[in-house]
Amino acid sequence: MKILLTYFALIALLSCKNEHQLSNSQPNIIFILADDMSYYDLSCLGQNQFTTPNIDKMYNGGLFFSEAYSAAPECAPSRGTLMEGKHLGHSRIRLNRSARMQDHLMDDDITVAEMLKKAGYKTGFVGKWGIGLPGTEGTPDKQGFDYAFGYYDQLRAHTFYPYYLMENGKQVAIPENYGFDMAKCYAHTNSEEGLNVYNEDGQLLPNGIKEPFKAKNSQDLIHEKALEFITENKDEPLFLYYATQLPHGPCITPDLGEYKDKPWGMKHKEWAAMMTHLDRHVGDLVDLTEELGIAENTIFIFSSDNGYAHCGYMGRKHWEDDPLFKNKGPWKGGKFASFDGGVRIPMLAYCPGTIPHGTTNHQVVLYDFMATACDLAGVEAPENDGISFVPLLNGTPEKQEDHEYLYWGGGTFTPRSQAVRMGDWFGMRNNPSDSLQLWNLKNDIGSGKNIANENPEVVNRILEIMKEAHIDSDWYQNPEDTAKDMKAKTDSAKEAGLMQVPVRANSTYPGKIE
Structure with a gap:
């Protein structure tokens, strides 16, 4: 009942007129995409077991979309449709796997980064890509991004302690993480809680790493690169696609923090700490734009890639609500299926003093981002399935076009x-x-x-x-x-040498596979 009341309270249109519309024809755009974050993992939406104060600040000072949708119910196609601006009937990437395994964007696909680059933006990607393995034409450095750092392979993004990350198409070794036991991390999340080891201060002692306090958490490395990109490009329009791993499992965190003594199971402590980790980094991004004096010309969009997935990390049946966090929401289904609950996501836009503060029940979907970003940049969008929601950002909802479907x-x-x-x-x-x-x-x-x-x-x-x-x-x-049709497609891909086999997390040291 509490969840239902929270939801129905949200759908009232509370938006107030903003003091001044988007004054710069090319504002900075920072799109933060959380990974497997549940709707009610945010304290501004009702989570009361842990808090997300920095995201709450954006919610309280920005525009919340109470009727927002992912373009797909799982990772890879959600990211592909976001970049292309096309729904799953038209997009290149349609599932996590195709007949040729982990598929990728092609040269003739047009991404939002390519459009913004054409408009004069500096374009950066950090985090989890998932729509182009190294060596293919679908990598971010070949799809319009001036700078790219993180995981190109979405399976490798399951580890927060990788042996290497990719930077502009090249491997960057992380020897401090050599030996990390990814198999034990998977086992901890899937069934045997307690295999992740933390000291009495709540700090992680990563299994298999000889000097655990020298281990490098990939989210921290990715975040550092994001801050550097913003700082280095503060004097020109910039677009940053910040596709964090958090809080996607397996459950693990560098520090349990304030949750180490909670009377919860370890995986619940880890999930809360992962959300706190994400929230802290969101706050860093906002704070940096304020320090650099570009906050009022920087539009943040914060969202998640698919519907409810949290239960899959806690040993319960899929789509079953968590008894402690109660973060599923009232919607049917969840991740991996196209029910309402598989694609229902939280989404907000924030730009202090510019974007109106409140809630809109206008239906938006992640494939609207292409049209919206091009509208903000003053460049004509390529053929796409989205609708620009700039009128909502400008405080003129009466001018907003609606989706037929x-x-x-x-x-x-x-x-x-x-x-x-x-x-x-x-x-x-x-x-x-x-x-x-x-x-x-x-x-x-x-x-x-x-x-x-x-x-x-x-x-x-x-x-x-x-x-x-x-x-x-x-x-x-x-x-x-x-x-039978799918087998024929797979056989055809194998015969043509088109199979794109993903790399299991930490299955190799740098230079051995990619």
């Missing part, structure tokens, strides 16, 4: 599924042979009662959208594809 297709658990949100309606089917399930989210936020039989006209329109929105992919499973 939002479209999703696929998910690791339901690769042949399709889903559509159209106004208050949400329709979804797992396979083309299945009947459409239909819910009215205004009256049934948890998608509890299928009312398809009572609304045949709505059902027919959504089925039309599903047909018109999807263009078949050569490598991903299309709604009509059978297991």
Whole structure:
């Protein structure tokens, strides 16, 4: 009941007019994408077991989108659609895996970084990329970013103590982390809680590392590079895509901090500490723009990459709410499936003294970012599926264009599924042979009662959208594809030498694989 009350309180339109609209035609843009962060992992939205004061500050001084969606229910396609501005019926990356394994963007794909670079921006990426392995044309340094640092391979991004990171296409060795036992870290998260070791002060003693206090946490290294990029480019328009690993599992943190003595299980302590780690770094980014005198010309957008995933790290069934943190929310499903709960995310925009403060229930989706960023930069956007939400940022909601519909297709658990949100309606089917399930989210936020039989006209329109929105992919499973079809695609990829095999975290020392 508490969650429902919090949600319905949010959907009231509270926005007030801002004192002055975006005055600079090319403001700095910093997009912070959290990884597997749950909707109610933020204390500004009701989390009461731990706090996120820096993100709360942005929430309290910025614009919150209470009806925001990811463009996909899992990591890689969410990131691909964000960069391309296309939904899952049109985008290059549609699942975490294709017939040729971890797939990538191509040379002819146009990213938001390429568009902003064309507009005169300095473009930077730090963190988890996941849409182009080293050696492919899909790496960030080949997709419009002047500077790129972090994980190109999303499987390697599972470790916070890697043997190397990538910088502008080259490996940067981290010998301080050699020996880190990633297998034990996985086992700790999946079942055997207690395998991660912390001293009496709550500091991590990473398994397998000879000198544990010299170990380098990748989030800290990535964050340092982000601060450097902002500082070095403060005098010209900049775009920073800050795709943090946090709080994606496996659960581990350099310091349990204030949670070390909590009467919780270790993984709950770690999750709270990971969220605190993220919140601290968000605060650093905002503080730096204030110190550099560029805060009022810097737009922050903060969001997450997919719906509820937290339970997968706690040994429970998928989509089951956490009994302690209660961070799932009322929505049906979660990560890996195109139910409302698989794509429902928190999102806010912040620019002190410029973006209006309050809440809007206008429906936005991460693939709107291409259109919005191009609008802010004063450059015409390429063909895309998004709608610029700059009118909302300017405090002129009456000028904001609405989506006719939002479209999703696929998910690791339901690769042949399709889903559509159209106004208050949400329709979804797992396979083309299945009947459409239909819910009215205004009256049934948890998608509890299928009312398809009572609304045949709505059902027919959504089925039309599903047909018109999807263009078949050569490598991903299309709604009509059978297991036999997918095997043929995989065999074709192998014969053509097109398999892109991801590297398991810390499976090798630098120079051995990539």
